[in-house]
Amino acid sequence: MSDSSIIDLIKNGGQPALGKVYATYRSEFISWMTKAYPISEDDSKDVYQVTILIFYDNVRSGKLSEMASSIKTYLFGIGKNLAREHMRKAKRITSIDQKKWLREHLVEESQEPFDDNVFSIARAAVSRLGDPCRKLVELYYYQKKSMEEISTLLNYKNADSAKNQKYKCMAKLRQLYHEQEHSAQTTTTL
């Protein structure tokens, strides 16, 4: 597969496309990482999984509209940074914390770090948001789908209808956040 066809696949495909891209560079990445760094094969798989998801997010959010280097070089670059970070921070042998990496590199990125307490409440609110809202907001904010695409995927009348529904879903999520926050405060004071 050429680099440009992989980029197209990522922009237009869902999880099956993710699986294809994952398989394309997997062996080479793991082989390189285990030779270049004192990292086990299992840990290098963990690094590779986070690397692919960061790469995926960068393509979908338009940060990689034009590749200065090949995809392979780009992936290895991400992997190198993650591996070095792991070795720098780990004072003893610890397993790789993929969730923490995803939070830092894919979610927080270069923003002000999240407040743990607020983020925990936000995650609890999101977990209570049922479908179709959960699906809609994930398609929009995580998969970076346009409202036209969302209206087709979720069978809305048109993009405006999908946008309207998104506003309602976010309002519902804020309400759930408020309830979680109130519940957390009540628990603290008891």
Add this chain to the structure above:
Amino acid sequence: MNDPDYDIELIERYFDQDLTSDERALFERRLQHDEGFKRLFDRERHLIGAIKLEGALRDLEYLREIEKGALFQGSHYSSNNDSGSDSQSRLRRLIPYALSAAACLLIIAMAIFYFKPGSPQRMASKYTEENLLYLSTTMADGSDSLRLGIAAYNSSDYERARNIFESIAQETGSLEAMKNLGLSYLASGEYDKALHQFDMLSERDDIYVNWGPFYKAVTLMMRSAPGDEDVAKEVLQEVVQKQLPGHRVASGWLDRW
């Protein structure tokens, strides 16, 4: 005086990259000196972050399954070198997936048969799912009890919502409480009781914006008891004729009936 609803809309537009450059500059200046606004902004930032993290964790789980070989056994996605695998063993591994696929096809066929495209029940179900599972608190008349009832409804705690709305409706005769009580019954599948509420609302001629008839039609379409579809159709025709709330949706449904 700040309008929280306007601020929230502005913040959502900011994250949707829907502000002009001047609006954006004003927005970012305001973040520097308006603490209340910054708090709302931070909450939104954390909520969007949580949505992204949940999506990423879902994809991570998918990649882990690929790594285990669970999804693509015998294919090049597997972490094992399967060049030596025999074809019979590969076929045996495929059997559970074949059975799952057959079960899914059966369920889909049953759903298509039961919920025919354009069937009244399917149209009402879709409408309910998209429009009636969440009540806006900005529509509440300022009463704390009503807001509590709406909060319970929006958390899908329909029993609590019903108790609150019923109490308000009995004490004050609030039309919004009656409407929300009907919606609570509808959301929890108690169609007879929902119909009773919407019938009472429909009979009122002192309501300027009366959703009673339209919601009555939705409930009849959901219940789908013998004769319900015919009555629902008549009600929808009345809604369209008198340009009552819901008339646009009603018109679309009647075209597809």
